[in-house]
Amino acid sequence: xxxxxxxxxxxxxxxxxxxxxxxxxxxxxxxxxxxxxxxxxxxxxxxxxxxxxxxxxxxxxxxxxxxxxxxxxxxxxxxxxxxxxxxxxxxxxxxxxxxxxxxxxxxxxxxxx
Amino acid sequence: xxxxxxxxxxxxxxxxxxxxxxxxxxxxxxxxxxxxxxxxxxxxxxxxxxxxxxxxxxxxxxxxxxxxxxxxxxxxxxxxxxxxxxxxxxxxxxxxxxxxxxxxxxxxxxxxxxx
Numbered sequence: 008x009x010x011x012x013x014x015x016x017x018x019x020x021x022x023x024x025x026x027x028x029x030x031x032x033x034x035x036x037x038x039x040x041x042x043x044x045x046x047x048x049x050x051x052x053x054x055x056x057x058x059x060x061x062x063x064x065x066x067x068x069x070x071x072x073x074x075x076x077x078x079x080x081x082x083x084x085x086x087x088x089x090x091x092x093x094x095x096x097x098x099x100x101x102x103x104x105x106x107x108x109x110x111x112x113x114x115x116x117x118x119x120x
Numbered sequence: 121x122x123x124x125x126x127x128x129x130x131x132x133x134x135x136x137x138x139x140x141x142x143x144x145x146x147x148x149x150x151x152x153x154x155x156x157x158x159x160x161x162x163x164x165x166x167x168x169x170x171x172x173x174x175x176x177x178x179x180x181x182x183x184x185x186x187x188x189x190x191x192x193x194x195x196x197x198x199x200x201x202x203x204x205x206x207x208x209x210x211x212x213x214x215x216x217x218x219x220x221x222x223x224x225x226x227x228x229x230x231x232x233x234x235x
Contacts, residue, residue: 016160041222050124050210050226051163058220097162104220107153107178110162 009034009100011111019117020088028083028114030098039101040081041108042072046094054096057081058104068092088118122146124227126211132233133201141196141230143211151214152194153178153224154186156207163210169194201234208232 010033020026032038039058043051055066062074072083083096095115099108127142143152150171155163165178169188183205185197194213198205208231212224 011162039220039222048229050228051212051224052226053223056220056222099222101220101222104222106221107165107168108222108224109179110164112160112162 009038009102009109011098011100011109013098013111013114015114016112017115017117019119021119022090023087026085026088026092026116026118028096028098028116030081030083030111031079032081032098032100033079034100034102036102038081039104039106040072040074041099041101042066042070042081042083043097043099043110044094045097045113051097054083090118090120092116093118124211124213124225126209126227126230128230129228130231132235133198134235135202137201138197138199139201140198141209141211141232143194143196143227144192145213145225146192147213147215147225148191149213149215149225150191151221152188153212153214154184154194154196155210155212156180157210157229158207166196166209203234206232206234
């Protein structure tokens with residue numbers, strides 16, 4: 008069975024600084040990895056995915072994620088944080104393009120002005 | 121295009137009462153999902169459907185039933201609500217066409233409290 012770990016409940020960063028939200032995973036075979044964002048009182052929104060190819064994938068709102076197979080990690084990054092990036096971020100994994108998702112517990116990102 | 125909508129937005133039940141949550145999507149998606157979100161536990165899959173007339177169990181199906189009589193609707197039922205079912209419920213849908221099954225479209229959620 009697959010699993011996802013998001014080791015930080017909360018990440019605090021100042022506006023303009025780079026941000027990283029960490030994610031590690033466990034899955035049989037090649038992973039399909041995803042990041043979602045949830046703004047307050049809203050549903051989740053898909054940000055980006057990794058299936059194969061380049062280890063650095065780009066997504067919506069200037070976010071990118073780095074896949075590292077040896078460390079089984081898929082960290083979310085952004086070069087310059089905005090206050091409006093403050094939200095709950097979920098990492099998710101699937102063993103294939105046809106399977107259901109397993110989500111991590113989520114990491115709250117707080118960007119201060 | 122309304123996307124994925126959920127009815128109701130909020131509901132308070134007493135222990136033992138029953139209710140049905142409705143999810144509707146206007147994107148002609150084949151796959152639909154019901155999740156529950158609890159603090160510190162992320163999203164957990166309750167049931168899902170890969171097409172009209174089909175349903176399958178997810179990670180936490182006990183205490184819930186589902187039906188997919190029409191392609192655009194996915195109903196989640198609680199026959200006898202328990203306080204442990206207090207949660208925020210999210211519906212999601214998906215179709216292929218250049219995507220993979222992890223690229224789901226989520227509804228706004230239903231906040232359910234069971235007293």
